[in-house]
Every structure is written in structure tokens, then in C-alpha cells.
Amino acid sequence: QAWVVALQQAAPTHTLRLAALDADAVMRLVASVGAAQWAFPDLAGRLHRHTGGNPLFVLETLKAMAGSGAVASALPAAPTVLRLIQLRLARLSAAAFQVARCMAVLGQDASLALVAQVLGQRPLQLADAWAELEAAQVLSGEHFAHDLIAQAARDTLPDAIARPLHAEVAALLAQEGGEPARLADHWLAAGQPLNAAPLLVLAGVHAAGLGRMQDAAGLAERGADILQRQGR
DSSP: OHHHHHHHHHSOOOOOOOOOOOHHHHHHHHHHTTOGGGOOTTHHHHHHHHHTTOHHHHHHHHHHHHHHTOOTTOOOOOHHHHHHHHHHHHTSOHHHHHHHHHHHHHGGGOOHHHHHHHHTOOGGGGHHHHHHHHHTTSEETTEESSHHHHHHHHHTSOHHHHHHHHHHHHHHHHHTTOOHHHHHHHHHHTTOHHHHHHHHHHHHHHHHHTTOHHHHHHHHHHHHHHHHHTTO
């Protein structure tokens, strides 16, 4: 950025700001590099959500897929991309970096109100940090700009800090009647599986009530496996 500013000051300079690729452009990029073997349903949409349409991140993800033989179940996070994003995060102010890490722990449950509650602040106190994160294209509204930023932020937190945060989030969400399966995920991330097991079973009951029998069986099995491993 300093180099660009120096050019603009030295002589008339035209700056062209490139937008991210949309899902259709991502699909064309995939086809152009001969990666059609991964053209499983919604690949373009998933790559777009995973990378935010950043061409470098798309290509690095495809390279990681080639190296790992990835299948449709998950998209890999290329280590090179995570390091680049973490360098960007490290340049944020301390307050903005703290908010980003908190958002990463909250996951799907992230919101300005919940971040403020976890950090013990009023939402207005987070206004500058939030604006900084949006200007840096880390956040878009109340969500990360794409999945790789969320993972990069999450990976900067030591487990010793992340575990009690997940426990605190689970307790807060429980007070608000949070979704059992998501509460269970937070308790598992907190290293407290016995708190997660009954929630997984409850989530299975809810899924069965909606006719989602395969999901119900999977959730109940996860809960039973935890209890069995704990001698229960």
C-alpha cells in the first residue's frame, strides 16, 4: 500500500480496484486450470464461500485438493493461505483482533450482541473495532467475509484460551434456548463431552420429530459414543 501511495504522489497514477470473483467466475477459473474432476454439485458455490472469491485463495485450495485427494465432503484450508490471512489479522489493532478471535469461537452463533456479552462490553464500545474489521474485509456484517478467515482467526487462539471461551459461550447460549446440536459442539470444543452428550441426544429427538431420521441416528450415535467412552 505504501508503494502504491508513493507512485500516486510521484506521477499521475490510475488505480483499478478488482472485485472478488463471483460463483460463476470461480467455476470458469476451476475449468480453465483443468480441475473439472472436482466438479461435484455446488463446487463453485462452496469454493466461493470458502475463499470469498479471491483468485489466489481459489487456486491454493485447488492445489491443496490435488495434494490431498479431497472429496466433496470438505474443502481443505491451504497452509499458505492461512498464513497470509494471519499476517493480515496481525496488522489489526488489538481491539479488532480480539473481536475477530471471539467471532471465530462463536462460529455460526456469532453476532455483535453476543461478542459484546462475551467480552464484557457494550455494543457501542465495539463500534470502532467492528468498522476496522469491515474496512479490512475481515467481516461482512455479522459474519466473516469467508470461511478461511474464520479458520485463520480460530487457529491463532491457544487451546488453553479457546476451551474456556467455548464453555462460556455454551452457557450463554443455553440461557437463550440455543440449538442443542450447536450447544453440544461448543461443549465438545470446551473439552467437556459429558455436557455435550445429552444435548446430542436431544438434538436427535428433534431431528426425528422433523422426519430427518438419518440425522437423528447420527446425533444419537455421537451421544451414545461419548457416554460409552466415559463409562456411562
